[in-house]
Amino acid sequence: MKQLIIPALLALLIVGCSSTPNAPEQGGAPVEGRGAGVATVTAGGANGSNLPAILTDPKSILSKRSVYFDYDKYDVKSEYTELVTAHAKFLAGNRQFKMLVQGNTDDRGSREYNLALGQKRADAIKKMLTMLGAREEQVESVSLGEEKPKNEGANEAAWAQNRRGDMLYNGEF
Amino acid sequence: MPNCSNGCLSPMLHTSLNLRRLGLIAFSALALLQTPAHAELTIEITGAGANRIPLAIADFAGDPGSSRAVTAIVRGDLERSGLFKLIDPSGIAMTEATSPAYGDWKNRGADALAAGSVGPSGDGRQEARFRLYDINKQSALAGAAFVASTPMLRIAGHRIADAIYEKLIGEPGIFSTRIAYVVKSGANRYELHIADADGQNAQAALKSREPIISPTWSPDGTRLAYVSFENKKPVIYVHSLASGQRIVVANFKGSNSAPAWSPDGRKLAVVLSKEGGSQIFTVNADGSGVQRLTTSTGINTEPFYSPDGQSIYFTSDRGGSPQIYRTSVGGGDAQRVTFEGSYNVSPRVSPDGKTLAFISRREGGFRLAAMDIASRQVQILTDSSKDESPSFAPNSRMILIATEIGGRGVLSAVSTDGRIKQRLSISAGDVREPAWGPFTK
Numbered sequence: 242m243k244q245l246i247i248p249a250l251l252a253l254l255i256v257g258c259s260s261t262p263n264a265p266e267q268g269g270a271p272v273e274g275r276g277a278g279v280a281t282v283t284a285g286g287a288n289g290s291n292l293p294a295i296l297t298d299p300k301s302i303l304s305k306r307s308v309y310f311d312y313d314k315y316d317v318k319s320e321y322t323e324l325v326t327a328h329a330k331f332l333a334g335n336r337q338f339k340m341l342v343q344g345n346t347d348d349r350g351s352r353e354y355n356l357a358l359g360q361k362r363a364d365a366i367k368k369m370l371t372m373l374g375a376r377e378e379q380v381e382s383v384s385l386g387e388e389k390p391k392n393e394g395a396n397e398a399a400w401a402q403n404r405r406g407d408m409l410y411n412g413e414f
Numbered sequence: 415m416p417n418c419s420n421g422c423l424s425p426m427l428h429t430s431l432n433l434r435r436l437g438l439i440a441f442s443a444l445a446l447l448q449t450p451a452h453a454e455l456t457i458e459i460t461g462a463g464a465n466r467i468p469l470a471i472a473d474f475a476g477d478p479g480s481s482r483a484v485t486a487i488v489r490g491d492l493e494r495s496g497l498f499k500l501i502d503p504s505g506i507a508m509t510e511a512t513s514p515a516y517g518d519w520k521n522r523g524a525d526a527l528a529a530g531s532v533g534p535s536g537d538g539r540q541e542a543r544f545r546l547y548d549i550n551k552q553s554a555l556a557g558a559a560f561v562a563s564t565p566m567l568r569i570a571g572h573r574i575a576d577a578i579y580e581k582l583i584g585e586p587g588i589f590s591t592r593i594a595y596v597v598k599s600g601a602n603r604y605e606l607h608i609a610d611a612d613g614q615n616a617q618a619a620l621k622s623r624e625p626i627i628s629p630t631w632s633p634d635g636t637r638l639a640y641v642s643f644e645n646k647k648p649v650i651y652v653h654s655l656a657s658g659q660r661i662v663v664a665n666f667k668g669s670n671s672a673p674a675w676s677p678d679g680r681k682l683a684v685v686l687s688k689e690g691g692s693q694i695f696t697v698n699a700d701g702s703g704v705q706r707l708t709t710s711t712g713i714n715t716e717p718f719y720s721p722d723g724q725s726i727y728f729t730s731d732r733g734g735s736p737q738i739y740r741t742s743v744g745g746g747d748a749q750r751v752t753f754e755g756s757y758n759v760s761p762r763v764s765p766d767g768k769t770l771a772f773i774s775r776r777e778g779g780f781r782l783a784a785m786d787i788a789s790r791q792v793q794i795l796t797d798s799s800k801d802e803s804p805s806f807a808p809n810s811r812m813i814l815i816a817t818e819i820g821g822r823g824v825l826s827a828v829s830t831d832g833r834i835k836q837r838l839s840i841s842a843g844d845v846r847e848p849a850w851g852p853f854t855k
Binding site for chain 2 (some may be wrong): 280336358385414
């Protein structure tokens with residue numbers, strides 16, 4: 242009995258217990274057929290930017306790109322009307338330019354729900370831009386949710402900096 | 415493992431189990447057969463079940479290095495499950511071919527005993543064999559052998575632990591499954607890792623300078639769907655793990671996020687903002703056949719298929735605060751599912767269809783909650799403050815979550831009844847966005 246157990250009896254036990262049929266002389270069930278190998282992929286690359294000075298000169302209002310939101314709020318506050326209007330006029334006068342509006346949130350709660358909240362902020366900025374002269378196809382509103390905080394802190398000052406929409410021109414994204 | 419109720423030696427162990435006091439077990443990393451390419455996860459048990467089966471696992475015989483490693487994996491897996499109390503086997507040398515001295519093991523307090531050995535399989539690989547015995551009935555319960563190359567011998571150890579677990583607990587073990595998670599190290603270094611369920615053998619499937627979120631396993635375990643921000647916006651990919659081949663499943667204007675596989679693996683439920691707001695759509699796994707599912711204003715996100723494929727659970731703010739709803743895959747009215755509290759998100763249904771796990775804000779903290787779907791009873795399972803992204807083990811017994819300890823992201827596995835808690839941490843970086851893979855063949 243003792244000598245028989247390996248491997249013949251064990252092979253019988255496997256046949257009884259496993260859905261994988263095995264040749265009796267093989268003995269055990271192979272365990273490597275499950276795709277254990279993982280190939281590594283490296284994603285993405287950086288883009289350069291080559292924008293006109295009016296969009297980057299610190300003295301130009303168009304160099305300012307961020308709109309900040311109140312907690313749990315998704316409407317563009319009146320203090321940002323001048324900024325958003327200036328960008329809308331630039332887009333209206335420069336139809337070859339495209340803009341990506343990225344909405345952001347603080348990091349409290351679900352990542353995917355925050356992604357949806359950030360989308361509401363980006364959509365609000367896009368809506369104002371298109372009402373003021375930008376064309377629908379010039380502006381794409383997307384969300385980064387809580388994934389790209391400007392300030393990594395866990396306090397109200399940090400959260401306020403992260404409740405934000407950023408306006409990027411082509412070449413910057 | 416398949417159900418053995420007919421082919422195997424005896425039904426699951428129902429011998430008299432001693433009621434043991436809930437113990438606190440600290441557990442550190444296992445001995446490894448493979449040199450790790452990455453910082454490894456370590457697992458620590460912070461709570462254990464009340465009824466633990468006294469189980470002895472004799473030292474496996476054979477080549478000392480291999481047999482010691484397999485013994486450590488089998489013991490570690492079963493001990494971490496929280497369902498077994500390991501009995502000291504020291505001083506007794508035996509293999510699966512040795513008749514147990516039942517009286518001695520009974521005196522040591524064991525109700526069950528496993529013994530085995532590791533040896534050459536004849537084709538250059540190694541074979542790990544075991545037998546499991548019922549000490550009180552003085553009979554063999556199960557036995558099997560698994561063949562693996564020496565570096566993969568740890569998988570044979572997990573298979574043995576799964577077989578013992580299934581025989582004694584009466585449901586499949588999850589020790590040979592895999593998990594996926596995202597590691598953030600530094601401001602712009604994100605890696606999607608695949609590891610064995612014990613946190614070992616981690617390999618990077620994707621490295622990126624931009625965030626990766628919401629990984630989720632295809633039902634066959636060969637692919638992951640996830641959201642990558644590598645193009646400065648959220649785009650959904652399906653990534654084949656063995657080849658590294660990636661397919662863009664959704665890259666529409668606006669945001670593309672929150673992928674969830676249909677149980678047959680043919681479709682994904684996704685969230686797109688291309689038609690305004692965040693709306694749930696279904697799409698074929700190759701990116702074709704996009705169909706809109708939700709139409710309400712406001713936010714609809716975090717879709718999750720019920721195991722029968724007939725319903726989709728999701729999060730919506732249509733009632734004024736984020737709550738969980740359920741709708742038919744054919745569309746139509748949605749029923750609200752959660753009512754307690756003002757923030758209930760991230761619904762995930764257990765594979766057996768009995769439990770809905772979600773994250774609920776209670777007393778200012780985001781906590782893992784479980785609803786018994788039949789009775790609608792809700793139990794809060796943790797007392798932490800930043801739980802996120804629940805994911806069921808394929809046997810429905812454990813829920814993997816991301817949480818935060820000391821400002822650092824860690825993973826935690828919590829039993830569906832809240833009694834057993836395991837913490838997984840990695841030595842460098844934040845660990846987040848866990849996803850427990852399916853059973854593997």
